[in-house]
Amino acid sequence: MARKHISKEAGCYKCRYDTETINHVLFQCPLARLVWALSPIPTPPDGVMVQSLYSNIYHVLNVQKEYPIEDIQAEIAPWLMWRLWKNRNELVFNGKEYEAECIIRKAREDAEEWKGRKVAEETAVKRLEVQQPTITNQANPWRPPPSNWVKCNSDGAWHNERDTSGLGWICRNETGEVLWAGARAVTKTGSAILAEAEALKWGAETLANFGYKNIIFETDSLQLAKMINGTEEVWPILHPTIELIRHHLLQIGTFEVRFYPRVGNKAADIIPKESITFVSSIPMLYSVVPMWLKYQVWSDKSVY
Ligand SMILES: [Zn+2]
Structure with a gap:
């Protein structure tokens, strides 16, 4: 909106330090950095989330590949991004702020719920496959x-x-x-x-x-x-x-x-x-x- 001169305000609502880009909200804002630091997702080898949104997303979505031995609960990564985004909207539209710990807890709950649903759907399909083999020559x-x-x-x-x-x-x-x-x-x-x-x-x-x-x-x-x-x-x-x-x-x-x-x-x-x-x-x-x-x-x- 700032680029189109609809709004004069281009800064991050949270920290006011920087322009509010997707990369800033998800990775570079001090709140986002704290969330990632407290999360089980390891920081990239150079220690900081770099300026590129794509390399950051690539990193957090591929941690399991890069650290195959450690149990790092990689499945939480998309939910952390989702929650950081929701958190930004809560602040902008409802004036609510949440602590980093709270954001991580919610992301964990999301990941659990998602896993639960996937398991339920898979068992439903398996059950049908077992009970009802494809009817042919009936x-x-x-x-x-x-x-x-x-x-x-x-x-x-x-x-x-x-x-x-x-x-x-x-x-x-x-x-x-x-x-x-x-x-x-x-x-x-x-x-x-x-x-x-x-x-x-x-x-x-x-x-x-x-x-x-x-x-x-x-x-x-x-x-x-x-x-x-x-x-x-x-x-x-x-x-x-x-x-x-x-x-x-x-x-x-x-x-x-x-x-x-x-x-x-x-x-x-x-x-x-x-x-x-x-x-x-x-x-x-x-x-x-x-x-x-x-x-x-x-x-x-x-x-x-
Ligand atoms: Zn910020």
Whole structure:
């Protein structure tokens, strides 16, 4: 802003000694120097952070390569830069100042959180890879709907020893792209088939509200499909739920409710199994495929 004559002030907000460049804020400001000195990242061999931003960044991001034997917690380096930047903004916009120790502590917390998330995502992917090997040569793989139709696969997870049941559904278009998916944990339903019915009901309700006109519903409960289609008498326990399902179905232009064996319903099968582990009961609606579902969606797509 100073260069464009918008502001007269070009100096560092913190020390007022020098022009506020990126290199100054991240490496050369006395506060930044203190942060790096107190951090586990060793200073460069010449002892000072030089005038070049790139050589400084190169140094702090490559310390593990240069000091391979020592345990220097190199993963904290990007977070120290991030926190120095956040710290600068806190000072400029909110007038808050933090000590170097506090900046380092926050960077450590960031690094821990990042590591935790990466581990969680990796285990989620590994778990899927172990549980769900790529389906090939299966008799009933998932098939996309015809053009101008969408397909909604739903499933429920019910476990004797759990207090919650999981509901899930996934809606895909003719190219196998995920349009919407829903996952939620609910108070344990009276039986497994009720969980299946509740999952289908939620999917039908959501998609009807979104205005989809041609929908194929697939459930892996043969009995549920028969009851909804009226080819089998509705069990008293399922009466209220099936009434509601039919109500939502009537809002949709054209629909079909089909039984589909579990092997073709795998993506839907994973969702309630994952959602039964949700701590919160807030329904999750996804328009972007969540990490733990990616592998199966990809695997379904690779079959046809
Ligand atoms: Zn400064």
